Amino acid sequence: MESIAFKKGQNLCGYTITQVTPLETIDSLMVQLEHIKTKARHIHILNKDKENTFGVFFRTVPQDSSGVAHILEHTVLCGSKEFNVRDPFFSMIKRSLSTFMNAFTASDWTMYPFSTQNPKDYYNLMNVYLDAAFFPRIDELSFKQEGHRLETIETEDKDIELEYKGVVYNEMKGAMSSPAQVLGRSLLASLYPDTTYRYNSGGEPSEIPTLTWENLKDFHAEYYHPSNSYFYTYGNLPLEETLLFIGKKVLDKFERLDIDSKVPSQPRWDTPRKATQAYAYSDPEDLSKKYQACVAWLTCDIKDSFEILVLTVLEQILLGNSASPLRKALIDSNLGTALSDSTGFDSDNRDTLFTCGLKDITKDSVKQVEDIIFSTIEKLADKGIDQNLIDSAIHQIEFHRKEITNTPYPFGIKLLLSFAGTLIHDGDPVSCVNIDDDLDKLKKQIKKGLFLEKKLRQYFLENSHRVLFTLEPDTTLEQKNIQETKKELKALLKQMTQKDLEQIKKDAKILEELQEKEEDVSVLPTLDLVDVPPEIEIIKPDTVKNVTFSTCYDKATSGILYFTCPMGAGNIPTDLFALVPFFCQSFINSGTKKHSYEKIAELMDMYTGGISATPFSGSYFSKEAQSHSFLALQGKVLDRNVERLFDLIKEFVEAYSFKDFDRLKSLLLQYQAGMEASIVSNGHRYAISLASRHLSQASYINELWHGIAQYKFIKGITEQFKTDDKKNKILETLSKNLGKIAKSVLTRGNIKPAIIGDKSSITVAEKRIKAIHKKLSNDSESSFFTPDISFKQDLPYDGWYTNTSVSFVGQSFKTVRMTHEDSPGLAVISKILRSLYLHREIREKGGAYGGFAIYNPEEGLFSFGSYRDPHIKRTLDVYKKACDFISNGDYSQTDIKEAILQVCSEIDKPETPGPAAMKAFYRDITKLDDDIRRQFKDSLLKLDKKRIQDIAESYFTINETLKGTAVISSKASLEQANIQLSLEEKQLNLFKI
Template structure:
């Protein structure tokens, strides 16, 4: 750290001892304008990494190596249970209570295959230490009481005379193991690592979860959640010494060092490959043809070898990273499947890393051919050499990813932790991973010697005997068979229960219900006050540029990266083409142009950009409430040095698209369909809400057409019997969409970057606009789309052991005086009613309420829910709860905090500018945002009550319902709701 001084921590250096912590490493991280400190706690040997910089979004995490010995889900259930009350905070649910009492930008907990992590981020110093206090006490001093274990893990209960299993994790994993991608990933781990912890399902196998005892959970915590097995991490602009003093006082001073015995040994290598077949559940009404996944997986390097991990990460990009990548191209061009198999790519997270590739939606008989394709590609690359352009593109992609500051999907401080935590937890060097330039220089030196990546392929793939050829097959009887086996098992358990045991089950159920329904004083928990909320909203104004171009220019500190965004109105597109817009966006940059085929375009994109592509958007205008605004957005980003090249590619795509490669078009259609199908069970709550909402407005109707179940049905219909005549017709439709929307009068632009990059962009942007057709009309207008006249009450069946239940009704949008109250009502409903009734009592993974300020729609939803009829009853009763006023001023304050946390969530400079551009497009002014927040901060309980009485009516004719679940669950639900059954459909 010889170059600059860390002004947050002046004078700190290697060898310093702060309290009982010793700094064992320090360094300047120039690429991300940060300083790195690695420490060890002398008393307990706890590990600590701190990254200091000027970011006000400070992050904390404590992680533990958690090494399960079976598939009971012990680590996963413990993650849930420690958050159910602790010594200092003995309330029922301090974690969810703190969500209400905080301005956090992120709070969560993760269970991986061999570690568990508890991270949070916030911009408020008081909030940081409030959350830190709760997190430390939860992790190190939890109560882990028996009733919490039963609620979060598993329990037996009687429903009438029938014995059933319940539990949040139990139902969560029933849902997870309904998903083919989850089954595949966990099955590969089991096959490839038979002799260590990765052979177990760390999340929990629903068939095994009920064998876990409360005592085993307590013992697991005692050893695995000890400071000697802990890894602390902090990030941001707060002083390190303050963090260390707090952690030392609250936690570490109360422990002595132990040997936690959590080291994961390397998997012994095999001397011959294995062949494995596993099964996943498929609904009886689905066609099992071409529903297999077939892949090859290899055990590769030690995670602690940062150079090998870097090299294999680059090799993944070379082989699979884009459409021009040789292994991806060969597999997709074979026509045997629709997409790469789930888990394809390099996985650097386990003690021994792994690499996998294959295809999904294939015939079982294609296995040998797929394996042959993989081997042939690898052998040819070794024999003939790898195109140096592929290597350069891969290195560029890694350089871009390391340089870009992004807060998606996690705050940047947490994303940074995810980069190095795997090697850190297993004894590797985190600093070496963050300072990857040293390994990159080493790589370039090795490449000068020749055949570096070819030798890597030979070593890790062709000569590697630790390989599994894996087949995942559909089984249409699997779900029913497993359900029947569970029923038989439960009946056997019930038959053997003594009267005393039955009495105990009923007694536990009653005690848990009393606990869940009891009101408690959570004032013991720390909280923020409304005075801690900044009254202003963050805004970004465009820079003044002397041009007549239809563009907004945003000068932002983007660390040497330039961002391009354009939008094209699509409201005047014909009704027949409108459903094809999402696929047009998906295929646009993947199909080639009149100048370059798709592989050449893919190579150019990878070499010169950080990504370029279209997306379909449908929104509701703010200044004219209710008017639908559909548009296509075109986004790209590049390092400043590649700005000219990126504009050349953008220009070529906008003026040279042709969709003439019909085999490629077919591949993209099938790939797009496979992607949509895999999302149904993963994001079932979103699809259910879309279905329920679709007839309330043109915006919601088009949203369902573009991104809901009806989009999947459209694509399924299109992809049946794809002959050349049909493909040519689709290609012409694609060309017609492009010609209609990409015109001079129909495009607006936003450019984001540092000043020199903005001035450099003026000439190429002017050239692009001049090259476009003049166009006939402005498409930024409402489309000719009419919502359906009836609100749905529907059930949609798919392969799922759990349900996703949604309900929607109209309220009012942001401009109305009741909008702040409705925002607060959504938070009160979720935290005080739905969380208790749907998650704690019902055992679903989650229940939530969402108020959309843009169009005024109010939605209720559940995720991985074991119930349908009961959940809909809970939704009906939510009206009574919110109108009853069973909440006080403190509850209202907490709900306001939650809404403000959403409003004030920080963005990177680039994202903040792009959001400002889109707000301007939609007519959402900064003045309107300020007014909304000001009204929110002065909101009173009486206003909540008034709004609740106005919008939460019991009239079901004004409410829409949609459920996604398995066919049998839907039929069973209708038996319980004979007075108002769901109309059933198949996805």
């Protein structure tokens, strides 16, 4: 990357360039600048990536847990000086081809980033983002909508009661229903009692109502100033134009201020401490093993890049895989099922922290967990760390810095998040990307001997700034919280005059009218359909000499080879089908006939970027639409280690073993714990899966493999362990069944390998794949179909209860698949409904964190969903009215154009070469050919209002009995909803998760 255009000390568009640094591993150049007038800092990463990223962020330092930083993040996006509309942020999602738009609140910064491939879009979005951040309206009604407000409700006895509403209020009620969130927030409060980290920057539900509108405006005035700001740009657009744009729009209008927003270092303790925190758990029958215990240490300063690297390596050594000594010691203790929430090294705060522990333990086991942690670390410090563990840890760091992907965020966003914390605490962002010098220094220190062992003593054994933290279940806590809130509201009501109550009603009415009001958003910039590239990205397999068996893609993948191999699941015995996801876990993680699971884990980390097996189910995109089911064995590796990857693949395929019963039991318990933890954080996905499970065979298999059905199936196996005399018998049966699955998929005619990377690596891989293939049994042909598994045809109307103080409401019904001419219209309708109806009704009015519509073109299913929702009955009514809304045609051609832009944004989302080729290969596997994709996009770009209305009338006027409905919530909320639903003579069937 040439650095001729930019030089240190150069003045550029009102800025001084403070540093210019090549970032060779990502073929980029980092230019650091400081605005001369305001001292705003700007980081630009110049490269050839056409997916350009912009971000502006501020150091924000809350002094309480009222959620001021979080509520401000929401509220500044509700209208600004130039764009005086109610919701410019969500409106721009419709008027853009962005590949990413969001805002984040961390413990000590607030960020507003986006990415797009379209230059016009880039400046449109930057204009709106800058106006929102620096010149927001922050009006009182927006604060009440997004933060918190009081509303009156009339009871059955005609009494008046008060209730709290607000998007952030309900979001945080949902967030704090999760044990992981409670543990993470409480740990910060315990470990940093003297700094901003002791406060919940998201907001504690009990404290959010203490925040006033004036507090919010003051917080903006204090922190959202150019002198406390950091700008970030990434990609191939000219830096000068961006700087001039920011200068004219914002910086020229401000003078420098001296803003003291620095976060001091936490004063260190002389003696360790203990802390305990309760979390709401509603099942008194299942209480004894629902504790978590962990030890957390305050470690190094975030600005010390070398020590950050040391701790990252120690994290990998201690906890990185199942062979890691601390992970293994904790899991093998059989005291719990999985590592505790928050386990790992966290380098985002001013002082970094390291945590490890165990979940699903008894109260009596807390001390044992602490003893295991210290005895394991002491043993390593005394006897030395195995060199293989060190080598594999360093290899993992080298691999992941070389791999460039756009998952889960565009790479430009991921890069920003990797150094934002360092930057806001006045560290050097270059040190977060260019780690070669630190890596060389570390390797030299390790060679001298016992370097990492000394660091174990420094950071863990001799570090008195630590806390032994216990998370304990409390079956009365949720009810206590509800009662306290009711008591608080009753006290407030007593203090209120009739005039106060009238004002609350008046505010509610004004807010509702504002939410209902049709707005003219033409003031906002927009793209037009002519800005959408009409073509689709087409990636075809390449021809490489002597590669005849595998599908191959000769791509520039930064020295990494990607391997994937789908294997049909159609010959798996039907009574074992629910076991397939766990088979995928255990096939890779339970050892082989040659090596223990520890040795396999060590080899994988030392030589590969990971090997996995994953189950997939769905329907072919061809007109016949048969259901397919397959497993994919995947791996990725640096070019120099291709042979090593296939040594391991060969061992898995030829020497698989499920004979280590203790390991099988441990894997089952970890798998169950992982699913259990995901239910509240992904409740909307589980609810939609439950709602659609009887609409098609593929949907049923999806629920069986990935939904609550899978969780219940696994829990059914682990429940049997409670009777010790059965344990070995159960594990023996499980072992035999896993072997049957392996035998049914690992046959010569049933594999379809693909390789992506450099030609020379592809050639090496092909030889190894052919040799492995030759040794497979020849029992069956390809089985990329779903066996005939029967399922109920009646559509669910269910409520599923678990530990949550908010609800997730899902509803699904059948439409048509991607090959049908109506399919593009259904995709557009999903965006119209979300933007014009569900967002307003479920989020703005209902106070849920999100409401959305999803069209699944593979299965031809249309779904509604809500996330962290305070309502059930009301939301189900909204879904009914949403169908009426779309059928009535109360939307314009402009609305349709904006929805088309959103669909195109998803279709054209870019990927880096390796993952892009992988997606192309799986399109071929599932028969999604380029003609189907091209026809879909061509039809999409031609849609008009009449066509959309015709499609809406065809699919959205169906009877309610043709829709599947499922709600995940607390038992009390579901019972309350059934009282309301009883008036309609149909109640939810209740089930315990």
